[in-house]
Amino acid sequence: MRNLCEKEQYEAGIKRVLITKEEIDAAIVRAGKMIDGLYDGRPILLVSILKGAFVFMADLCRAVSVPCEIGFMCAKSYYQGTVSSGVVKITMDLEQDISQFHVVIVEDIIDTGRTLNDIINMLKVRNPLSLHVVALLDKPSRRLVDFKADLALFTIPDHFVIGYGLDCAEYYRNLPYIAEYSEEEA
Ligand code: IMP
Ligand code: MG
DSSP states (O other), rough: OOOOOOOHHHHHHHHEEEEEEEHHHHHHHHHHHHHHHHHHHOOEEEEETTTTTTHHHHHTTTOOOOEEEEEEEEEEEEEEETTEEEEEEEEOOSSSSSGGGGGEEEEEEESHHHHHHHHHHHTTOOSSSSSEEEEEEEEEGGGOOOOOOSSSEEEEOOOOOOTTBBBBBTBSSSOSSSEOOOOOOO
């Protein structure tokens, strides 16, 4: 695996831009309007799944105009390079009692579907007023458990992607666009 601390190797990891910042911005404006329409003035709790969804959450919460509270949960999917081990661990739970809320889960990407499936099962038993899932990206060809988001902004092919919150070995989260990651050594 390449050493991403080295500038040349870091830059070689960015193969090509898949989704531009402008495309993301426009899709988030549309998603905000859909959320406003769905909840029609009722307050919601937006729950971001850390770390990957932190950038998406920051933009999406400013695109909705219903009253909204923000919450965070941290789920860690263990990776060896770009390959998921299938182990999902909740390392930080929500502080809110969700039985008082219409909950919208805000996730970066649905890949195998395991993370969201586990999180949804965990949250359902806490009896939220309602529970919906908004994902920035969806890779349906990789699904291992039957899971569908209520809203996915972009459907992408089976590429490992980086940027706009998504990482490879914790790097690239700060890229303003979504790019395909290159496995080839520089
Ligand atoms: P799952 O396989 O649907 O459980 O996906 C779990 C998590 O793996 C996602 O929330 C992401 O944080 C991460 N992940 C999946 N695919 C990618 C990718 O292409 N790039 C970066 N992270 C990914
Ligand atoms: Mg994630």
